[in-house]
Amino acid sequence: MSLTDLTATELGKRIKEGKVTAVDAAKESLENIKEKDKGLNAFVTLADEAGVIKRAEEVQRQIEDGSLTGPLAGVPVALKDNLCTKGLRTTCASKILSNFVPPYSATAVENLEKAGAVIIGKTNMDEFAMGSTSETSFFGAVKNPHDAERVTGGSSGGSAAAVAAGEVAYALGTDTGGSIRQPSAYCGVTGIKPTYGTVSRNGLIAYASSLDQIGPIAKDVTDCAAILEAIASYDTKDSTSVKRDDTDFTSALGGDVKGLKIGIPNDYFGEGLDEEVGTAVLAAADTLKEMGAEVERFDLGLVHYAVPAYYIIASAEASSNLSRFDGVKYGYRAKDYEGLHQMYKRSRSEGFGEEVKRRIMLGTFALSSGYYDAYYMKALKTKALIKQAFDKAFEEYDVILGPVAPTVAPRLGESLIDPIKMYLGDIYTVSANLAGLPAISLPCGVNSRGLPIGLQLTGNCFNEKTIIKAAFAFERKYGESIKPGGEEA
Amino acid sequence: MKKYETVIGLEVHVELATKTKIFCGCPTQFGGKPNTHTCPVCTGMPGSLPVLNKKVVEYAMAVGLATNCEINRNCRFDRKNYFYPDNPQDYQISQLYEPICLNGHVNINVDGYEKKVRIHEIHMEEDAGKLIHDELKDGSLIDFNRSGVPLIEIVSEPDMSSADEVIAYLETLRTTIQYLGASDCKLQEGSMRADVNLSVREAGSDKLGTRTEMKNLNSFKAIARAIENERNRQIVIIEDGGQVIQETRRWDDNKEESYSMRSKEDAQDYRYFPDPDLPGIFISREWIDEIKQREPEFKAARQERYISEYGIPKGDADIITDSKKMADIFEEASALCNSPKKIANWLIGDTIRLLKEHDMDPDDIKFSPENLAKLVKLTEEGTINSSVATEVFEKVFADNIDPESYVKEKGLAQVNDESALRDTVQKVIDENPQSVEDYRGGKEKALGFLVGQTMKAMGGKANPGLVNKLLKELL
Numbered sequence: 001m002s003l004t005d006l007t008a009t010e011l012g013k014r015i016k017e018g019k020v021t022a023v024d025a026a027k028e029s030l031e032n033i034k035e036k037d038k039g040l041n042a043f044v045t046l047a048d049e050a051g052v053i054k055r056a057e058e059v060q061r062q063i064e065d066g067s068l069t070g071p072l073a074g075v076p077v078a079l080k081d082n083l084c085t086k087g088l089r090t091t092c093a094s095k096i097l098s099n100f101v102p103p104y105s106a107t108a109v110e111n112l113e114k115a116g117a118v119i120i121g122k123t124n125m126d127e128f129a130m131g132s133t134s135e136t137s138f139f140g141a142v143k144n145p146h147d148a149e150r151v152t153g154g155s156s157g158g159s160a161a162a163v164a165a166g167e168v169a170y171a172l173g174t175d176t177g178g179s180i181r182q183p184s185a186y187c188g189v190t191g192i193k194p195t196y197g198t199v200s201r202n203g204l205i206a207y208a209s210s211l212d213q214i215g216p217i218a219k220d221v222t223d224c225a226a227i228l229e230a231i232a233s234y235d236t237k238d239s240t241s242v243k244r245d246d247t248d249f250t251s252a253l254g255g256d257v258k259g260l261k262i263g264i265p266n267d268y269f270g271e272g273l274d275e276e277v278g279t280a281v282l283a284a285a286d287t288l289k290e291m292g293a294e295v296e297r298f299d300l301g302l303v304h305y306a307v308p309a310y311y312i313i314a315s316a317e318a319s320s321n322l323s324r325f326d327g328v329k330y331g332y333r334a335k336d337y338e339g340l341h342q343m344y345k346r347s348r349s350e351g352f353g354e355e356v357k358r359r360i361m362l363g364t365f366a367l368s369s370g371y372y373d374a375y376y377m378k379a380l381k382t383k384a385l386i387k388q389a390f391d392k393a394f395e396e397y398d399v400i401l402g403p404v405a406p407t408v409a410p411r412l413g414e415s416l417i418d419p420i421k422m423y424l425g426d427i428y429t430v431s432a433n434l435a436g437l438p439a440i441s442l443p444c445g446v447n448s449r450g451l452p453i454g455l456q457l458t459g460n461c462f463n464e465k466t467i468i469k470a471a472f473a474f475e476r477k478y479g480e481s482i483k484p485g486g487e488e489a
Numbered sequence: 490m491k492k493y494e495t496v497i498g499l500e501v502h503v504e505l506a507t508k509t510k511i512f513c514g515c516p517t518q519f520g521g522k523p524n525t526h527t528c529p530v531c532t533g534m535p536g537s538l539p540v541l542n543k544k545v546v547e548y549a550m551a552v553g554l555a556t557n558c559e560i561n562r563n564c565r566f567d568r569k570n571y572f573y574p575d576n577p578q579d580y581q582i583s584q585l586y587e588p589i590c591l592n593g594h595v596n597i598n599v600d601g602y603e604k605k606v607r608i609h610e611i612h613m614e615e616d617a618g619k620l621i622h623d624e625l626k627d628g629s630l631i632d633f634n635r636s637g638v639p640l641i642e643i644v645s646e647p648d649m650s651s652a653d654e655v656i657a658y659l660e661t662l663r664t665t666i667q668y669l670g671a672s673d674c675k676l677q678e679g680s681m682r683a684d685v686n687l688s689v690r691e692a693g694s695d696k697l698g699t700r701t702e703m704k705n706l707n708s709f710k711a712i713a714r715a716i717e718n719e720r721n722r723q724i725v726i727i728e729d730g731g732q733v734i735q736e737t738r739r740w741d742d743n744k745e746e747s748y749s750m751r752s753k754e755d756a757q758d759y760r761y762f763p764d765p766d767l768p769g770i771f772i773s774r775e776w777i778d779e780i781k782q783r784e785p786e787f788k789a790a791r792q793e794r795y796i797s798e799y800g801i802p803k804g805d806a807d808i809i810t811d812s813k814k815m816a817d818i819f820e821e822a823s824a825l826c827n828s829p830k831k832i833a834n835w836l837i838g839d840t841i842r843l844l845k846e847h848d849m850d851p852d853d854i855k856f857s858p859e860n861l862a863k864l865v866k867l868t869e870e871g872t873i874n875s876s877v878a879t880e881v882f883e884k885v886f887a888d889n890i891d892p893e894s895y896v897k898e899k900g901l902a903q904v905n906d907e908s909a910l911r912d913t914v915q916k917v918i919d920e921n922p923q924s925v926e927d928y929r930g931g932k933e934k935a936l937g938f939l940v941g942q943t944m945k946a947m948g949g950k951a952n953p954g955l956v957n958k959l960l961k962e963l964l
Binding site: 082083084090092097100102103104106201202203204205206208209210236237238239240316317319320323324325326328329330340344364367368369372376 | 529532533534535536537538539540541568570572574577578579580631758760761762765766767768
């Protein structure tokens with residue numbers, strides 16, 4: 001068995017037991033990337049190899065002298081390229097940041113380093129996390145390890161592909177409207193978007209500040225719980241960070257689901273949902289029922305308002321968040337310009353891709369004088385109503401179960417032709433962001449072509465443990481996660 | 490020509506005296522090398538986030554309470570979006586929808602009448618960096634040291650109608666804010682900046698005319714000149730049958746004229762929206778009470794107290810309390826030497842004169858209350874006479890010297906020794922027979938001349954009373 005077939009916590013255990021070293025793990029990860037990444041394009045930037053080895057040696061020493069004892073010590077990690085890494089280029093997969101080397105690291109990255117992580121590189125993504133396919137990257141599309149003709153989903157497609165292909169044991173992604181969960185589903189891996197405020201956003205290059213959360217993408221629920229436990233922290237550098245004393249997520253791994261109340265929104269099983277996906281998800285619900293959970297269908301309501309509300313709020317915030325990329329202080333600046341305004345216009349016109357420009361324009365329009373109330377304010381009110389609908393649902397249920405995405409991974413190039421259709425594909429994931437809820441995406445089957453299907457479990461705010469427990473129970477029953485190549489394990 | 494009245498409202502920016510910036514831990518200190526008081530937050534680095542400095546909220550609340558505002562207990566920050574290189578995020582964090590203070594007022598005194606100027610709101614915001622044009626390379630450089638320095642903007646209603654009222658309003662705000670310690674409020678250095686919104690209308694009309702906004706007013710004198718100039722400019726336009734254009738104008742105090750910066754048509758759409766990085770601020774009743782309790786004794790109260798407690802004339806008490814710095818010196822020095830009236834005289838006399846001569850503010854006073862008190866003691870004890878005292882005070886004012894050791898060192902103590910003086914006086918009488926004759930002939934003035942000659946012979950250190958007495962005796 002190759003080291004890269006191990007989960008992150010399995011690898012961490014072997015390192016701790018002295019069976020392998022952190023250096024071996026790092027070397028094997030680098031080898032794998034060399035071998036596989038030409039076909040996948042999961043990485044934008046690899047850390048300097050000598051630096052990685054040096055870091056692995058240092059971590060190994062700390063493991064040996066007992067100063068590093070965590071489950072992730074010595075395990076290589078890949079980070080989505082919108083997380084600032086001191087001294088390591090961070091591009092957001094955009095031309096405009098193609099030369100940006102941050103002077104500081106994101107808090108979540110620092111937390112991982114404290115846990116003994118060895119950073120291997122930065123993963124590809126949709127430009128500025130805007131997209132659902134990882135095709136809008138300035139560095140080219142990411143390919144799905146299960147089928148190179150298909151997308152990985154997005155925007156954390158590089159992280160999901162790197163884990164699915166065994167390039168690294170785990171990765172960090174970010175989720176603004178489903179960007180961890182949907183590529184996890186398309187690539188047959190597991191990912192958690194935590195409750196808003198659980199992981200510090202300091203150092204995460206903002207797309208939509210009120211919705212963005214960092215979270216793990218890994219091979220199983222156990223890894224996700226351990227990684228989330230490592231990165232979650234109250235951070236005085238992030239005013240939206242929440243003080244929690246219940247971030248011992250690994251304590252939820254185990255137990256049974258007897259009596260757990262699971263609600264399935266009828267609204268999620270209507271038009272637009274692929275039949276095979278629907279069948280696999282409902283079969284997963286049956287599995288949980290067999291295990292003792294109380295499963296019930298209900299009407300959530302407002303589902304069709306979630307996508308429009310999301311795209312207005314996210315675009316509005318993005319239009320402001322992305323203003324700072326102006327060619328003045330860092331990043332790309334146009335070669336030829338006369339005067340300040342032309343410098344701004346050309347740098348931004350040349351530096352941003354189509355999808356980013358589309359959302360900046362959409363957001364600028366939504367915030368414009370005369371339209372603010374009709375669009376932005378209305379979207380905020382819708383957001384509040386969606387939150388209320390979930391509050392009501394969580395009075396009845398512990399977990400809300402549904403699909404992650406309406407289909408399996410589409411073919412490359414299919415989605416960008418029709419952005420509206422692509423946006424509607426986010427229908428099952430955006431609500432968790434609008435309502436700030438934790439949600440996990442994990443494999444629950446494959447379709448007739450062998451493409452992975454994801455199951456989504458959503459919990460109430462701060463109830464990560466509930467969904468981790470349910471997901472862990474389901475995962476054990478369902479068996480091993482799906483391997484690249486499409487055979488069901 | 491018809492009669493016109495002027496309608497003026499003010500937007501006053503005040504730099505708050507916090508040690509660190511509004512959204513990061515960088516120092517606010519003025520004058521560091523360019524871009525040394527900076528971090529990822531105040532330079533707009535990707536991924537950096539603002540964290541509110543609580544002290545900014547407290548200062549803003551304190552100013553609001555002192556100006557009779559309601560405190561908005563659920564205020565929050567908004568983003569004002571516009572591109573400019575001194576604005577590192579290309580949006581400014583400010584308050585539009587829910588500013589911290591609302592509906593206040595201050596009472597101003599102008600030429601003996603009192604007037605109420607209403608305050609529409611006070612909001613908190615961050616300052617921008619500074620652009621420096623590099624002549625050599627024909628480019629612009631940015632210094633982000635000032636970026637993120639906390640400001641409050643005090644927006645008045647259009648309740649003023651003359652330059653005198655505007656200056657009285659600004660002085661009232663300045664004194665109040667200085668007493669609070671919330672800012673030093675220096676116009677020249679930019680820690681207090683006023684934009685004047687002005688329109689004119691026919692006297693008696695209740696309809697407002699079209700207003701202009703005047704920027705770049707760096708002194709009270711500039712403000713007065715700009716108001717006069719803008720009022721006349723608008724009247725000429727109306728008299729000529731034209732229409733005033735709503736625009737922002739920039740005052741050039743050297744040329745004593747203004748020019749248009751941008752008209753309303755060019756006004757940008759700032760696309761304000763609540764900053765998602767900063768949760769709303771909840772201000773509890775307890776917090777408001779705490780700030781209220783910390784409120785210092787303001788000018789008016791001190792003035793009253795100086796009149797009743799120390800017997801200082803009203804006018805003098807007014808001048809002393811204009812500056813908290815001077816008022817503090819007055820109280821401390823008076824406590825040390827127990828001669829408040831003499832202390833007051835030094836402050837409103839020589840101190841004010843020297844401040845004017847050196848173009849300084851009372852805030853720039855360097856001398857300590859201790860040294861002023863010592864000087865007063867030296868005069869009271871008769872150790873030095875008044876002309877020596879003036880000389881010593883200039884030294885105290887300039888270098889905060891210790892008057893006791895200075896007098897000792899320089900041998901400036903007054904000569905009170907009658908026998909020593911008697912010889913000199915006799916000598917002066919002998920050398921000035923004409924004056925002696927004049928005096929004896931009834932010319933009182935001649936005595937003054939003889940006193941002067943004696944003082945001169947004594948190097949200014951003689952006790953003038955004693956010289957007088959001896960002269961009369963010997964003549």
